[in-house]
Amino acid sequence: MLRYIFSIFFTLLLLTSGKAQHIAPENGVHDPHNTIYALTNCKVVVNADLTIPLGMVMVQDGIITYAGIMKPLPKDAVKIDLKGYTLYPSFIDIYSSEGVVPPKYEGNNRAYPQPSLKEGPFYWNQAVHPETNAYDHYKVKQAKNRKALIQQGFGVISTHVEDGVMRGTSVLVSLSDHPTVDNVIKAQSANHYSFSKGSSKQHYPGSQMGCIALIRQFYYDAIWYKSLKNPVKENVSLQAALNNEQLPHFFGVSDKLEILRAAKIAQEFRLDLIVKGGGDEYERIDEIKQSKAKLVIPLNFPDPFDVTDPYTSRFISLADLKSWEMRPYNPYMLYRSGIPFALTSKGLKSPKTFMKKVKVAIKHGLPKNEALRALTQQPAEFLGVDSLVGSIAKGKLANFLVVKGDLFEGGEIYENWLKGDRQRFKDIETADIRGKYDININKVVYELDIKGSIEKPSGKLTSYGVVKDSTNGGQTIDTTYLKTDIEVSGLQVSISFVLKDEAYDGLVQLNGTYNPTLGLLHGTGQLPNGYWVDWNGIRSKNFDDKKKSKKMVVDTSAVENIRYPNMAFGFDTLPEAKSYFIKNATLWTNEKEGIIKKGTLYISDGKIKSVNARSTSIGGAIVIDAEGKHVTSGIIDEHSHIAISKGVNEGGQAITAEVSIGDVVRSDDINIFRQLAGGVTAAQLLHGSANPIGGKSALIKLKWGFSPEEMLIQDAAGFIKFALGENVKQSRSSHSNRYPQTRMGVEQLFYDAFIRAKEYEVEWKEYFSASSKKRDEMGTPRRDLELEALLEVVHGKRFISCHSYVQSEINMLMHVADSMGFTVNTFTHILEGYKVADKMLEHGAGASTFADWWAYKYEVNEAIPYNAAILSKMGVVTAINSDDAEMGRRLNQEAAKAVKYGGVSEEEAWKMVTLNPAKLLHLDDRMGSLKAGKDADIVIWSDNPLSIKAKVEKTFIDGALMYDSEKIYYLKSRDTKDRKRIMQKMIEAKKNGSPTRKAVMRKNPQYHCDTEGEEG
């Protein structure tokens, strides 16, 4: 019997599953809210691909119980006749921070070791808090934009704590007026990440590469934590990340390159990746597609600039002008490329403009159904909640919009149903009284034309007066037009106006009832003299909505205007390697052939095929007569900080070997192009010198227009930045207590780092050599990205480029290296290298120095411009570098200073910016000289390249013409025309009433070694 009762109970439970269960006690009698609503006679847009022209939807208890063609209604259904209306699924914003206020932590931790202010069993870094759950912090009262979002058509948002690098989980919540306990659809909908530290006051991470390294190290920590048999210290953050691993992983980033960076992390840890982009995805659309990232994109289309003044307009870069023009096409271009994407209201100043922006996107090519998909199904699928939301179908939440007209073109949202919570913005029962009427007021007839919107119609009254002419006694009819005040509520209509004619002089106020079937107004009114009279109005003509007939014009004309990169001097199409035969040139070979006069050079397939060969078959090569010109291999800058995103220093810790400049190469830095114009073809992008052990370098070719991945030199040796002296001991900061504060401390830090790295190696070796049983007992050691990089140094797999000035510290590091069994590859800056040239030679270190810099700080007091000459004469491989975007494009002039100061031969001086840096970077097997088989990185100069008169005429990389001093005039005039064209569009937009913004000037960061990656 008992079993029988239970089985009935469970059967009932199954039948009612999906319906709201009442757990909390009620105050009063049970009120089940189970009325059935039937919305009939309407068009139902089920989803982006299916529309029922005449259908109906039934809703009970917040759930759709039927959606389909018309059918007989249950007797107890409340019928809502929606003739002329369309139902659309309501929108989902899956990148929101609405209603969530990040928790704040009290205290001051500016002094090292800077403990996290969040006390408890959490990760050491305060910017990493995957254990945070937005459901703990979501408060309806704080959701200031909730009503606006509802009005814009949103039904559901996934909202998160928008603070930190790992931000915890978001909560998927309905925007309805129900209590939050009923509104939460999914308490944990996704994990959230960003590349922004947020409110944490810890210095680390102080750069984007630091954020990337931090996320990676965290994941390795979590993997290690998972393997622990008996953790003696429970860590809630690591555990939370493991628990939530299966949820989608959501990165909030600000531009197209950051999408690629997020994708790289996701790939490493096999995370299901969704990225909230910056709205400029169209600039790197192919790479983004390849990354397989799913996108959520903002509609933050900027206002046009005010370009009235020609001089202030100059402050605006072409990149910013193009950005204004192109951003509205972004959704269309993503759609065209087949990249799955959703839309978000994030990034708008106010969500109130959201639908307006969606329509702008549609006007720029995004098909309407794709807009709907990006607002409903797509976000639902991204979060794996498409069985609950995202379309109008049986069993799903009753989240839909009641729209008059076309939602995406001229239509209006009348109602937004949120889990059955019916939010009305406009009354569907308000009569549409618009049209032309003959109004009869106590036998005087006027014509009334009612226009405007249904809820707020406006009227124009025509009255005819007879004017008598006193001179000839004739009569004319005088027509006057009056504005009238009209109010409509349901079927009740009020109209008032002030007359001045033969019949009436003064205020007339009318009230009447509208008969929709007959198109008739009838009621009573008060005349100017206070008498009440009957009046009526008979519709003579129906309202003609001209606005509707005006078709939206879709314009995709500008989508092909993408350059590589999309800014001044960008390529129309990327250059490709071609065959070139250069003749009659003075060739600076950097080989035993020395300087060849009247030589020939043949390049093809990106390589140098022959140098001054007696006979070469050159096929269809392009012949360049270089009579009077000089041809060299491209300049290589051993020490550059251009083309880096968001921080050249990760100065938050004394050792940051885990970070990598390679993670943050910025391909749209104009300085790449400027270096090409100075004959530079390759560079080492170095981490700064804020700490003794900085980050890994990126070795790049200056392939303007290509993606960061394509710029990185394939299979290049690994490098890492070390630094000594004033910068690393933070001598210019009066308050820092970060260790080290002295050169003494710097030495100890190095010893300690390498000793720890070796111990780490032993730990892993022991683990790998143990039996599997023993391994189980030991547990897998924790992977340490920092120590692994240092181990690479110890094993000669990663090379050091060490920022250094005074002889004591240079000497010191060589001692450290000797005792640890490795060689310092390069001392960079090395302004006192001349004092220890013999020791450097013995150790095997190379030098990369400034030609003549000194006096900018105390430790360069004994820097001398003869440094390069002395080092070179001593046999040390010596290069001259820039550390400066400006000087980087005049390295040929800097090399000439080695001739002036110390009498180095011209040939040797030239090697200091070509072959020698290639050697220091272990690239001399493929770069640095004119030799068959090497990369065709070639520069044609107007003159002896060391001469002050020398100008770069052409720069080739891998056989492709990257810079041409003649073609640059074409690029410039093309850019000028583009500027004028876009500015004309801006002026037109301004004329059409668009708000404008003042000119702004884009700035490139100019990084030097000591540019701290820390604000303030």
Next chain:
Amino acid sequence: MKKLIITYIVLLSVQLFAQVVPAPIEQKHQTILLQNGKAHIGNGDYVNNAAVGIKDGKILFVKNALTYKVEKAEWDTIIDIKGKHVYPGFIAPNVTLGLTEIDAVKASRDFEETGTINPNVRSLTSFNMDSKVMYTVRTNGVLVCQSTPQGGLISGTSSIMALDGWNWEDAVYKADDGVHINWPKKYRTTGWWAEPGVSVANDKYEELRQQLHDFFAAAQAYCKEKKPSAVNLKYEAMRGVFKGQKRLFLHAQFTPEINDIIDFSRKFKLAHPVLVGGYDAHHLADRLKENNFSVILRKPHQLPLFEDDFPNAPYERPYKLQQAGILFCLENSGDMEAMNSRNLSFLAGTAWAYGLTEEEAVATITLNTAKILGIDDRLGSLEEGKDATLFVSDGNALDMKSNQAFLAMVKGRFIELDNHQIQLSKKYHKKYGLSQP
């Protein structure tokens, strides 16, 4: 012959007995002939084989050496500079040389006073004659500078200094030559210097511009009274400006500010307004000329200030100004400007590579500069009656690889072409047994 030997000894003494800190040389002979040099006059002229006569510290003549007959008795010293180049001493305007020694050491920085209106602070009395930096600058041919304060709205008063002397009183060429206005910028940067945001319109601009107008109006009124009852040093410092004795240097780069500067100059009827910086000066060249402006152009060795500009735009600016026919010279302000002022002649070299003729380029660091600073009666060219402040280089001094000091003199007095860097080089060449360069 005897005299040639004397010369040799004089020069040699420089080599052998140099101190780490060079001292001014006492010198008996007063008539010196430099024979057979390639003379770059500074005014655009060039004499391929020149005889340069010097007497009592002044240039007596520059003649064609082929036709000039040397009377040996007339000369204390005759120096053969065959194949070498002789230039007027290069003049570095708008530089903190002598006011700073080590950029990062605050204690060594003396070029920026606190406050915004500081016309009365003057570089003259802070000019450090024992600057190690200075000795590395003059070995490249820069023999005169306009030592200039920076910062605020009105930065202070500069002075023209020779780079040789026992103290600033010895070295001064022209005391308190001009007042420098750091014109406010219509655009201000946002973000922070390592990660700049966009530059946006500076909403303080009008206020600052008005502040300058107000100060000038008040100072002008004050200066009408010869003996004011209450002395105001700031206003007193402006007296020379209103009398036309001091120049007014207005620092700005872009057209919107330059237009306002021209209006300002017209309003206060400035006699010798000078625009310093002038990245956009070529856009307004006619208006600048009409209003009697000259331009001290910021160094060509800088990045273009607009992203959309040609990469070589700064290199080509001198040529554009030359074409526009406006009087201009080159300056070197910016990061590490004191140290870097030894590269002044290479700025002119780049201007030469990008359009100027060689002698036009020389003028941008010699006579043009002297004219703009109001010292062309004594400096700027190798012309009769001017000071014998000149420089002889083994090769072309505008080119890095051939700029090599042979001799230099200030007011007819040889200067030691030595500095601590040369000494350190020698020390270590010797240590390693390398042949000295």
